[in-house]
Amino acid sequence: MRRTLGLIALAVFALSVLNSAWSQDRAHDLASQAASQKPAKCPTPDDLTLKQCHDSFADGCSQAKKPGYDAYLDFLKDQDPDPSLAATKTLGQSDFSFLEKHLPKTLNSRNHSTLADTFAPIGEGNIHSVVAFLYFAEDTGAGTPPNSETCNCKLTTPGTFDYHLGIGFDPALAAIAKTHPLQTSAAMTKLEKASVVAEMTPFTRSSRHPKWTIDRVAALQGQQIKVVGQLMSDNEHFNKKDDCGFPKHKSSCWRSTVWEIHPVTQFLVCTASAGCSDSSPDSDWTSLDDMP
Numbered sequence: 001m002r003r004t005l006g007l008i009a010l011a012v013f014a015l016s017v018l019n020s021a022w023s024q025d026r027a028h029d030l031a032s033q034a035a036s037q038k039p040a041k042c043p044t045p046d047d048l049t050l051k052q053c054h055d056s057f058a059d060g061c062s063q064a065k066k067p068g069y070d071a072y073l074d075f076l077k078d079q080d081p082d083p084s085l086a087a088t089k090t091l092g093q094s095d096f097s098f099l100e101k102h103l104p105k106t107l108n109s110r111n112h113s114t115l116a117d118t119f120a121p122i123g124e125g126n127i128h129s130v131v132a133f134l135y136f137a138e139d140t141g142a143g144t145p146p147n148s149e150t151c152n153c154k155l156t157t158p159g160t161f162d163y164h165l166g167i168g169f170d171p172a173l174a175a176i177a178k179t180h181p182l183q184t185s186a187a188m189t190k191l192e193k194a195s196v197v198a199e200m201t202p203f204t205r206s207s208r209h210p211k212w213t214i215d216r217v218a219a220l221q222g223q224q225i226k227v228v229g230q231l232m233s234d235n236e237h238f239n240k241k242d243d244c245g246f247p248k249h250k251s252s253c254w255r256s257t258v259w260e261i262h263p264v265t266q267f268l269v270c271t272a273s274a275g276c277s278d279s280s281p282d283s284d285w286t287s288l289d290d291m292p
Helices: 002-020 026-031 050-056 071-077 093-101 112-122 171-177 186-193 202-208 214-218
Strands: 127-139 163-168 196-200 224-233 259-270 285-287
Touching: 026 112, 050 202, 071 112, 071 224, 071 259, 093 259, 127 171, 127 186, 127 196, 127 214, 127 259, 163 186, 163 214, 163 224, 171 186, 202 259
Parallel strands: 196 259
Antiparallel strands: 127 163, 127 224, 163 196, 224 259, 259 285
């Protein structure tokens, strides 16, 4: 009975997504291409420019002799949707909790393509918006070692790494975020565990949003923001070590769900003194592209 109720709830959620997605259906278009994405071997990473990487390796590449990464996942990560695309649905905390709860138990770090037709009806690949608070922002190239990824052709030159944004819905945690806690602090751990990840990808930043620098984004920690972008499940992190929504997760988990907004196509900041909601007029929001 419980499984039946879960399937009914998922069907209702999918129907709400389909009803709101009349203007676009990227989800099913992308899913139809899942089987054709294959792992590839790329040349010496830093012999490629970021544009060459994007144009020639749309599903990522690796230096491994026998690349075995999830090529469909990289294909999704490498999307560059037009910023003018409107969101088909606004997601709140309960939506992410619902989506996390209904992830297939068969999902693992390499089988995203086999489940593409399961994810498409609930909107993976479509453009969504989230009104939240910015908990933290980090340049994944700033670590030691830097987090070079197959979706970015394992490039290691400056400007070729993702920005990880932690967004969430708790004003009390937003107040903590405003203090800019250190990465290794207990406060940052608390922020991470409650966060939904949104990612600004390097090609999208360089080709469309040159003002999206890590300093400009990080300066907005604790503020109310709206992110718009592609809904995607990052199955690399669907495990008890990373995902705090995973059954019997470990204390080391650092994200509330594997569902992400990735890539971000619009980033807006609330400028209304009373705060903003999804129904706020455009005049209450300022694009990061337009901020001084």
